[in-house]
Amino acid sequence: MRLSLQGNPAVTEDWWTNPKTNEVVDFIDFARSEGRFGKHFDKEGNPSETLLWAKEDRLENWHLLQDLAGLRGGKSAGKAPAKSSDGTSVAMKSAASKSAAAKPTIAASTAPKVVNSANGAGKNGAVDGFVVGVKIKYRDRQTGAWINGTVESLDPLVLWLEDDTEIRTTAEILAAGLAEGIIVQQ
Amino acid sequence: MYTSTYPYNPYLVPWDQFAVRKCPGHGHGHGRPFALGSNGLGQQADLVYRDGAMFDIGFQALSRMFASGMNIKVFVLDTQVYSNTGGQTSTSSYTGQNTKMSVHGKAIAGKQERRKEIAQIAMMHPRTFVAQTTCAHVNHFYRSVLDALEFDGPAMVCCFTTCQPEHGVADNMATDQARLAVDTQTFPC
Numbered sequence: 001m002r003l004s005l006q007g008n009p010a011v012t013e014d015w016w017t018n019p020k021t022n023e024v025v026d027f028i029d030f031a032r033s034e035g036r037f038g039k040h041f042d043k044e045g046n047p048s049e050t051l052l053w054a055k056e057d058r059l060e061n062w063h064l065l066q067d068l069a070g071l072r073g074g075k076s077a078g079k080a081p082a083k084s085s086d087g088t089s090v091a092m093k094s095a096a097s098k099s100a101a102a103k104p105t106i107a108a109s110t111a112p113k114v115v116n117s118a119n120g121a122g123k124n125g126a127v128d129g130f131v132v133g134v135k136i137k138y139r140d141r142q143t144g145a146w147i148n149g150t151v152e153s154l155d156p157l158v159l160w161l162e163d164d165t166e167i168r169t170t171a172e173i174l175a176a177g178l179a180e181g182i183i184v185q186q
Numbered sequence: 187m188y189t190s191t192y193p194y195n196p197y198l199v200p201w202d203q204f205a206v207r208k209c210p211g212h213g214h215g216h217g218r219p220f221a222l223g224s225n226g227l228g229q230q231a232d233l234v235y236r237d238g239a240m241f242d243i244g245f246q247a248l249s250r251m252f253a254s255g256m257n258i259k260v261f262v263l264d265t266q267v268y269s270n271t272g273g274q275t276s277t278s279s280y281t282g283q284n285t286k287m288s289v290h291g292k293a294i295a296g297k298q299e300r301r302k303e304i305a306q307i308a309m310m311h312p313r314t315f316v317a318q319t320t321c322a323h324v325n326h327f328y329r330s331v332l333d334a335l336e337f338d339g340p341a342m343v344c345c346f347t348t349c350q351p352e353h354g355v356a357d358n359m360a361t362d363q364a365r366l367a368v369d370t371q372t373f374p375c
Contacts, residue, residue: 016371027370030367033355033363036353037282038354040282051282065306
């Protein structure tokens with residue numbers, strides 16, 4: 001599961017500082033620019049208590065997002081999530097999916113690649129003899145039991161097992177699994 | 187529904203329109219016959235709705251749709267009010283916002299509840315894709331939509347959208363206000 005805040009102006013700060021004016025910009029500035037919050041400002045332009053509470057609400061919401069993205073207070077603050085993301089905003093992908101959770105799949109050493117990006121974007125080369133519908137057997141590393149399955153799709157490469165697990169993988173890793181003997185074509 | 191029933195309508199893709207609160211359930215139930223963009227893995231249905239439908243009266247159906255794991259895409263136009271019925275408050279409205287049904291008066295200063303964050307709720311469903319974006323962040327917008335379409339499973343894009351008369355802003359200010367909403371953490375994207 002990943003969350004990216006890429007696209008926001010100051011991902012590690014509470015509020016953004018406008019570089020042109022060197023002024024901090026916050027929810028009160030937004031409210032001041034719209035008629036729907038107009039009654040919250042007195043003649044001097046000071047915000048009401050309700051609006052200050054709304055500002056706190058926005059900050060708390062922002063802190064929650066920063067926490068989820070690992071950008072606040074934690075050891076990885078300011079690092080990976082923003083850079084390693086794919087650029088989609090408050091984008092969370094629980095891409096690990098049931099296949100990832102259920103099975104470390106094929107070769108443990110290559111597991112992170114095997115457990116798919118879940119978006120079907122990967123292009124795969126062909127593996128000899130593998131067409132949609134071909135029956136396979138997969139050996140569960142933990143129990144040693146063989147599980148029957150079929151090739152569900154070639155691009156992206158998806159294997160379906162009878163215990164209702166989907167394995168999304170690549171031709172390269174499938175070939176490695178075949179060579180290792182944990183996947184057998186029936 | 188204001189057009190012919192599927193498939194007797196003028197659109198080149200399977201298309202229909204349903205009452206707001208029924209939308210996700212409808213997409214869910216018709217996910218297979220409504221094969222808009224098959225990616226080789228299954229069928230896909232696309233839904234477009236506003237915050238009133240997705241945050242409030244269609245919320246349960248939306249959650250159920252996510253839980254189904256079906257390849258359904260939802261695009262939410264988040265105007266923070268029920269725009270099509272005259273600007274009533276929704277759970278998407280901001281604290282203090284002056285709307286119909288949370289009018290700013292002498293006793294009560296606008297909406298007194300916090301805003302519900304549909305993106306955070308949606309992304310806690312297993313194996314979903316969720317993005318928040320705005321019309322002003324063009325690259326970000328397209329990236330969010332394309333990634334949602336590409337994702338093999340339920341996906342939601344929540345887009346901040348100005349409702350000029352209800353927000354009290356000029357008609358040509360939609361882009362500026364959307365930018366400011368992101369810059370001020372009013373609507374992080």
